[in-house]
Amino acid sequence: MPRISEQDMARTRQRIVDAASPRLRADGIDGIGIAALMKGAGLTHGGFYNHFASKDALVVAVCEDAFAASLATLARTVDEANPDRPSLAQIVADYLSPEHRDQSDGGCPSAALVSDAGRHGPEIQAAYAQGVVGYLEGFDAAQQLEATERGETLDPEEARRRSIALLSEIVGAIVLARAIRLGDPDLSDEILTVNRQRHLEDRQSR
Template sequence: MPRITKQDKARNRQNILEAASRMFRSQGIDAVGIAELMKEAGLTHGGFYNHFASKNDLAVEVCGASYAASLGVLARTIEDGPDQDGSPLERVVAGYLSTTHRDTPDGGCPSASLATDAGRHSEAVQSAYAEGVEGYLTGFAAEFLREAEEKGHEIDPAEARHRAIRLFSEMVGALMLARAVRNVEPELSDEILQTGRDHALD
């Protein structure tokens, strides 16, 4: 039997991470069994422990990788600056509270999709989640400070952080509510998203 190469092993590990990222966010960490996960990744059940010591270790990596991707989008949006669709933060809010983001819980920001799971799991998972949240707050606060300076206003860094916490909390909460009622009250779900988009930056 041919030996697996380092490249094959790395690819298999990445397949597991990607499958877990989709499944954990759409179904919840506890709802996904290792056998089901490995099948989704196109691998055998027994191979899981060649890559991860436990499901908890996998959850930590999934949380970190998901936030890295999401924060990368945030950073690029801020770097692009204002455009015809508004300021960076206006575009972030519009994308976050869009029907597309609502309807794809297996992708996008893990803040809403993993919020309940993070609180129920190990401190390592919670730490990875908290680090991701902090990334959003830091990015938002810096942009509030930059916008104020650009307009000739002066705000205290503490006030910028308070605004960042409020904004992110409203975004995540609105998305969670919109997803929770989407199937039974689609008009309410749309209304929640629309209200969030219209007033998050008031």
């Protein structure tokens, strides 16, 4: 039997993560088993433990991968070499959009996995927490750059408070909007619209 290379192992592992990510976000961590996740990746159940010690280990990998992709978008706000970099206001507007709300199997894991993370153990919560830290650091950096461009100085502690409030508010808004999207679509839209407008007005007042 030919020996499987480390590169092949890494590709297969990533294939499992890529296939599991939308399913875990849409169905929840407890809403789908290993067999179904492996079937979605086009692989057999028995091969799972060649790549992950447990389902929790897979969830950790999904969290890390999904947050990395999401944070890469946020990082563009402070890419001074990019003349077309989005503003923090644009990032927030995209986050609070109907398109993001309706993408239950994708989008930012901060909203998609928030309830599941709270119901699981320290390993999964630590991976989720690292994503939260990444968002807060990204918001801090974006606010500091915008303040500098305005010729202002922003106290780091104030930037931190604003970042925590911002993340809490946008995650809460998208979770609420998703929870009632089918039962009361008008209210779901209103939640997104009010939060988008409030954050835009808040930034314009600074």
